[in-house]
Amino acid sequence: MxxxxxxxxxxxxxxxxxxxxxxxxxxxxxxxxxxxxxxxxxxxxxxxxxxxxxxxxxxxxxxxxxxxxxxxxxxxxxxxxxxxxxxxxxxxxxxxxxxxxxxxxxxxxxxxxWGPRFDRMQNHTGEHILSGLMHKRFGVDNVGFHLSDNGPVTVDFNKQIRYEQVMEVQDEANRVIWANLPVKVSFPASEELKEIDYRSKIEIDGQVRLISIGEEAKIDICACCAPHVALTGETGLLKILSVVNWKGGIRVSMLCGRRALEYINREHDLISNLAKSMSTEAVNVPGIVDSYREEIINLKSELAGLKEKNLLEEACRERVIFTDDNIPAPVMKNIYNALTERYDGFVGIFAGNDESGYRYNAGSRDLDSRDLAAKLKDAFSARGGGSPEMIQGKVTAGKEDIYRLFAGMGEK
Ligand SMILES: [Zn+2]
CATH class of the missing domain: 2.40.30.130 (Elongation Factor Tu (Ef-tu); domain 3)
Structure with a gap:
């Protein structure tokens, strides 16, 4: 065959x-x-x-x-x-x-x-160019390669190389692509093979197939059995997508040719549509997102202030208060202190809802708060504890049942 x-x-x-x-x-x-x-x-x-x-x-x-x-x-x-x-x-x-x-x-x-085959040829040849240049520049070896048909091509190298350095190799790889250098296949005789310094060199019986890139294999030479393009220009474009630490080395994700173009088109559409929805140019999007973030932080803190004010007013009318979960722990503590200043006996603030449960700060200024913790644990398997002055924790129970427990302790 x-x-x-x-x-x-x-x-x-x-x-x-x-x-x-x-x-x-x-x-x-x-x-x-x-x-x-x-x-x-x-x-x-x-x-x-x-x-x-x-x-x-x-x-x-x-x-x-x-x-x-x-x-x-x-x-x-x-x-x-x-x-x-x-x-x-x-x-x-x-x-x-x-x-x-x-x-x-x-x-x-x-x-x-031919479509999927040529796509794999573009990406596979791109991988050789990248691995060859990485090997020449940093002495690293490609120790893992995966060319899936969906998603990026991944190439693993056995040493940690900084992102900026890999991006320099990306530039060099694209210069190799645009120089339209030959990609040649050869089947050297075993004696000749011994003299050749190529990547992925291992002792095997039988014929080895070598892929060389550039005149006199100046860019790369590697043993490989897959189909490649004949001229580097057909690779089109090589785009690095990410560089992450991987098993003591790095994993580089990349795309070439048609797939690289499709990826760039998708990203471009994404940012363009985002810019359009903000009625601005794409270049302004990061600045606007930063200002939105700042605005959200300010609004959140303003809202927390208003909420605290409301709860403090409620503390003048009720000794047990319920609110949603969107309330910071220090505010809970302030409300609890306000409740104990106003009422003898057991008081509490509960933040959450009946389904997912409530965080609570509860207790009493004149009774032992830990008695309340024991009651909450008995009745609802509540988690938490504290000192005679205050208990805190988490309880999953209905609001009405919690009211009743406080009423049962003669305080509601
Ligand atoms: Zn190959």
Whole structure:
């Protein structure tokens, strides 16, 4: 079987023959092909999809997935894996999951879903450019790579590099893209390979596939089995989205090509619509948000002052007061002090509601407040405690039941 995508990633159509077929353990129909242009799922990258046109008919069968077997253990990643369509690949098989059964011997024309494939080629090549430059500049290695079809591409590096430094590499990566440098595939003989200093170098049997970027591999050279673009310019654009600490190193999220443009369009629409709703230019949005924040803080403190004033007035009429949960602890304490100044016996302020419960400050200036804590605990399994002067805690009970408990203590 020739894996044509390894030598030419631009072949979108190929006539070939089904060499085997069957049903897997999950009940899915699968086939194997004589030669193939469909990259299987490998090392964090999804398989190509497409369709098979049955020769001499107008029937079409969908290719839904591709699963490779027979690689050695290092091919758990696309980088450093064994990858060649020539030598050392006996035993490697690819099963393609198809939409309906097809007998061996069927002649078919493979048609690749080019959109998703080219999108992965753009992002995958971008990852090589970024990893190559990071390696050259900081000596860090790419130790994890995930190219999901939704969401960002993530690349993990084994050393902590500051965000600003990664952003400098982003600039350099885009200069490499705009220089439209060649991305070449090679299959060096094992003797020659020993002399080459490439990323993801590991001892494996069989043929290694190298991807080099730039004349004389000046930008990068790395072992890899996936399809890439032929010129860096096709990557379009490389945008770093975030840099976070990750297992002692960093995880960089990025996007290239069409996906980078879509991301930037989304962000641009978001900020533009926000600016429009504020009747301003996008550049003014951060300043306006800051002024809103300040205004909210001022209004909140004004509201708290008014609330406290109301509650203090209520404290002149009621010894047990209920309010909503939006009241700071120091204000609760002030109200409690006002209540004890006005009344003998047990008093209390409860902030919250019947469903989620109430925070409370309660007690008495002439009786032992802890007796009240015991009563609240007995009646409602209330949490909390305190001193003879004041108790505080949390209780989940109905307002009326709490009133009744105070009345039962002869104070309401
Ligand atoms: Zn690669």
């Amino acid at each position: 020739k894996r044509i995508y390894e030598t030419d990633s631009y072949i979108k159509e190929l006539k070939t023959v089904v060499t085997a077929s069957g049903t897997d353990d999950g009940g899915r129909h699968y086939i194997e092909l004589d030669d193939t242009i469909f990259f299987p799922q490998e090392g964090g990258q999804n398989a190509d999809t497409g369709e098979l046109l049955l020769c001499g008919t107008d029937k079409r069968v969908l290719v839904l997935d591709g699963i490779i077997s027979g690689r050695n253990k290092c091919s758990s990643s696309v980088h450093g894996g064994q990858g060649s369509s020539q030598a050392g690949t006996e035993g490697i098989r690819i099963r393609y999951i198809v939409s309906e059964p097809l007998p061996a011997g069927t002649e078919v024309v493979c048609k690749l879903d």
